[in-house]
Amino acid sequence: MGEVDAAFIQDPPHRPKLSTIQAEGIPIIDLSPITNHRVSDPSAIEGLVKEIGSACNEWGFFQVTNHGVPLTLRQNIEKASKLFFAQSAEEKRKVSRNESSPAGYYDTEHTKNVRDWKEVFDFLAKEPTFIPVTSDEHDDRVNQWTNQSPEYPLNFRVVTQEYIQEMEKLSFKILELIALSLGLEAKRFEEFFIKDQTSFIRLNHYPPCPYPDLALGVGRHKDPGALTILAQDEVGGLEVRRKADQEWIRVKPTPDAYIINIGDTVQVWSNDAYESVDHRVVVNSEKERFSIPFFFFPAHDTEVKPLEELINEQNPSKYRPYKWGKFLVHRGNSNFKKQNEENIQIYHYKIA
Ligand SMILES: O=C(O)CCC(=O)C(=O)O
Numbered sequence: 001m002g003e004v005d006a007a008f009i010q011d012p013p014h015r016p017k018l019s020t021i022q023a024e025g026i027p028i029i030d031l032s033p034i035t036n037h038r039v040s041d042p043s044a045i046e047g048l049v050k051e052i053g054s055a056c057n058e059w060g061f062f063q064v065t066n067h068g069v070p071l072t073l074r075q076n077i078e079k080a081s082k083l084f085f086a087q088s089a090e091e092k093r094k095v096s097r098n099e100s101s102p103a104g105y106y107d108t109e110h111t112k113n114v115r116d117w118k119e120v121f122d123f124l125a126k127e128p129t130f131i132p133v134t135s136d137e138h139d140d141r142v143n144q145w146t147n148q149s150p151e152y153p154l155n156f157r158v159v160t161q162e163y164i165q166e167m168e169k170l171s172f173k174i175l176e177l178i179a180l181s182l183g184l185e186a187k188r189f190e191e192f193f194i195k196d197q198t199s200f201i202r203l204n205h206y207p208p209c210p211y212p213d214l215a216l217g218v219g220r221h222k223d224p225g226a227l228t229i230l231a232q233d234e235v236g237g238l239e240v241r242r243k244a245d246q247e248w249i250r251v252k253p254t255p256d257a258y259i260i261n262i263g264d265t266v267q268v269w270s271n272d273a274y275e276s277v278d279h280r281v282v283v284n285s286e287k288e289r290f291s292i293p294f295f296f297f298p299a300h301d302t303e304v305k306p307l308e309e310l311i312n313e314q315n316p317s318k319y320r321p322y323k324w325g326k327f328l329v330h331r332g333n334s335n336f337k338k339q340n341e342e343n344i345q346i347y348h349y350k351i352a
């Protein structure tokens with residue numbers, strides 16, 4: 001990654017600005033009404049649901065504090081991630097992902113056909129994870145994906161699994177709040193995840209980049225799943241497209257907070273009441289950066305479509321149903337290699 005490599009260069013309209021906007025950032029929401037078990041105050045929970053609803057409406061992004069995830073578990077996985085990525089390329093490639101084992105290490109991800117300035121390690125929440133063999137809707141074959149685990153650091157698997165359990169718990173809680181904010185039953189979304197969710201955790205490492213004005217750590221994109229829970233370190237670089245004016249806003253790192261964004265799946269379930277928002281990662285010429293997103297994804301056979309409770313004659317369904325697993329495989333294909341066409345997006349299912 002020395003000389004300017006054309007594969008990493010963003011088209012001019014998508015290059016990061018030199019000056020970042022330090023505006024009022026995304027909302028910070030205190031989750032203690034649901035995590036502090038000594039007090040259970042219905043009006044506090046009602047207030048929280050309102051806050052979540054406005055954040056989903058106005059930003060599609062928010063940060064949470066007092067979330068109940070033990071800090072030591074986060075510190076453990078952050079340390080394991082640093083130790084893993086600090087190894088030689090040769091060591092890391094021993095756990096490279098491949099067509100038969102798609103979870104693992106790689107440094108060639110492309111977003112919208114431009115290479116990202118990063119290396120990652122993916123680890124599935126469930127073993128095995130059931131994923132369709134192809135995106136063809138008539139093909140019923142399903143693969144069983146399993147994890148690879150690096151030899152070093154020794155505790156990698158245990159630390160990662162412990163952290164994933166906490167991410168799952170937090171995801172369920174936040175989805176309950178989102179359901180309530182939409183006027184649904186709290187557990188409305190649970191059925192899509194209880195059996196065979198396809199969630200995974202990603203360790204991201206963004207090395208210092210000699211041309212941060214031309215490349216991005218992750219190009220602009222929307223997350224496809226239900227929710228993403230992100231731990232970012234103190235370096236910063238995540239930018240969110242503000243809905244009000246489409247400007248890119250930097251998300252200021254808040255120690256021990258998690259950044260939550262709703263994904264395309266919640267957008268479809270809510271029939272566009274909530275929108276999944278574009279975001280990207282700006283890199284830095286001096287500092288490396290680490291982040292850990294947890295992607296909360298439903299079971300592969302989930303049929304994604306606007307929920308019946310949210311549609312009626314005045315507000316008809318805006319999307320044709322699609323199978324989550326097929327959508328995911330379609331997306332995944334385009335991440336493996338540079339392709340000439342745009343990858344699949346939910347608007348391809350939009351009813352005109
Ligand atoms: O590293 C980050 O801050 C965000 C990464 C991200 O958006 C993603 O991996 O989908």
Ligand SMILES: [Fe+2]
Nearest residue numbers: 221222223279
């Ligand atoms: Fe993302």
